[in-house]
Amino acid sequence: MTGKNYILMIKTTRFSIGKKRRQFLINLFAYLVLGIGAIATIIPFYWMVATSLKSIGEILQFPPTLFPHELHPENYLIVFRLLPFNIFFKNSAIVSIAVTLGQLFTCSLAGYAFARLRFPGRNFIFLLYLSAMMVPFAVIMIPLYMIMRTLGWLDRLTALIVPALVSVFGTFLMRQFFSTIPKELEDAARIDGCSYFQLYSIVLLPLAKPALATLGILTFMNTWNDFMWPLIVISKISVKTLPLGLNMLIEQQAMKTPWHLFNAAGVLAIIPILILFIL
Numbered sequence: 195m196t197g198k199n200y201i202l203m204i205k206t207t208r209f210s211i212g213k214k215r216r217q218f219l220i221n222l223f224a225y226l227v228l229g230i231g232a233i234a235t236i237i238p239f240y241w242m243v244a245t246s247l248k249s250i251g252e253i254l255q256f257p258p259t260l261f262p263h264e265l266h267p268e269n270y271l272i273v274f275r276l277l278p279f280n281i282f283f284k285n286s287a288i289v290s291i292a293v294t295l296g297q298l299f300t301c302s303l304a305g306y307a308f309a310r311l312r313f314p315g316r317n318f319i320f321l322l323y324l325s326a327m328m329v330p331f332a333v334i335m336i337p338l339y340m341i342m343r344t345l346g347w348l349d350r351l352t353a354l355i356v357p358a359l360v361s362v363f364g365t366f367l368m369r370q371f372f373s374t375i376p377k378e379l380e381d382a383a384r385i386d387g388c389s390y391f392q393l394y395s396i397v398l399l400p401l402a403k404p405a406l407a408t409l410g411i412l413t414f415m416n417t418w419n420d421f422m423w424p425l426i427v428i429s430k431i432s433v434k435t436l437p438l439g440l441n442m443l444i445e446q447q448a449m450k451t452p453w454h455l456f457n458a459a460g461v462l463a464i465i466p467i468l469i470l471f472i473l
Contacts, residue, residue, distance in 0.1 A: 239464075246270070246458035253453050269458040273443070279459065281432060282439035287466070289354045289435060290417040296359035297413045298406055304360075305368025306394045310380060320369070327362045335426065342427055353427040354435070358417060364409050371405035372398060415467055436463050 245253055246269055248262045273279055308320045338357060347353040375398060383397045399406075421437040428434055434442070440459050443452065 242457045242460055245453060246461050248454055250452065250454050266454065269454050270462065273455050273459045273462070276455070277439055277442055278431065279436075279439055279462070282434055282436045283462075285351060285433055286418055286436040289351055290414050292355045293358045293417045294410050294414045296355070297361050297364050298410055300360050301364030301409060302368050302399060302402065302406065303394070304365040305370075305372050306398060308365070308369040309372035310393070310398070311390070323362060324366060327366075331422070335423075339426055348427050349430045349433055351433055354420075354424055357423075361413065364413065367409055368402065368405055371402055375401055411470060414470055418463075418467060 244260070244262055247265050247267065248259070249264065249266055252259060252263060308316065342348055342353045342357075347356070379397055379401075380393060383393045388396065419437060420435070421441070424435050424438055425441075428438060431442075440456065440463065443456055443459055
């Protein structure tokens with residue numbers, strides 16, 4: 195080996211080691227930032243679970259305790275004794291599942307039509323439809339309430355389900371995803387004799403599982419946590435949803451908020467969403 199080749203090999207080795215070291219430092223910094231973000235995200239959830247297992251006296255202590263001195267799992271049983279949370283869970287589950295399935299169907303159909311079908315004024319209609327996202331809910335809240343009252347749907351789960359079966363955001367999301375699917379698949383299906391609905395249900399819809407999963411999770415979470423609209427149209431306890439039940443738990447104690455019970459109810463409320471994310 196000549197001296198020149200030896201020097202070149204040493205320089206190459208040093209460059210490779212330096213590159214690996216820089217990459218290691220970059221990865222270390224990235225994981226450090228992500229770790230800090232993860233801890234900052236987990237702390238509120240841990241605090242809610244820890245508070246749900248404390249007594250009200252320990253919660254009001256200062257400085258606050260990081261770990262419960264004495265566990266009180268009976269707080270979860272007290273929640274069900276004070277209010278019919280099983281009914282609230284059932285109502286929230288019915289509304290959330292119905293709205294999620296409805297939006298997956300209507301938004302995927304509308305997104306398919308805007309992305310794949312050719313008809314006059316398609317882009318203009320889509321932009322006009324998209325502009326509805328800019329209208330705040332407070333603007334349509336009163337007219338929507340009057341419609342529900344005229345139809346006799348007040349204090350019924352129908353008032354929570356039917357108005358939410360269509361979503362502008364969901365249509366936009368599905369339209370954008372369908373637009374990315376190669377047109378050759380559509381041409382091949384048309385040559386094989388597929389109708390428009392067969393093309394939608396057999397060819398395109400199975401490919402849209404990532405978009406459907408995203409829309410389903412977001413829709414279920416937003417519906418499960420919705421508070422304002424159910425507060426307006428629902429007054430009977432038998433048809434109240436979980437957020438309204440949590441609010442009732444606070445209203446029962448006029449002078450002192452039962453934070454241990456409220457956090458126990460909060461833990462129970464987020465379990466279905468966590469299960470959905472895991473699935």
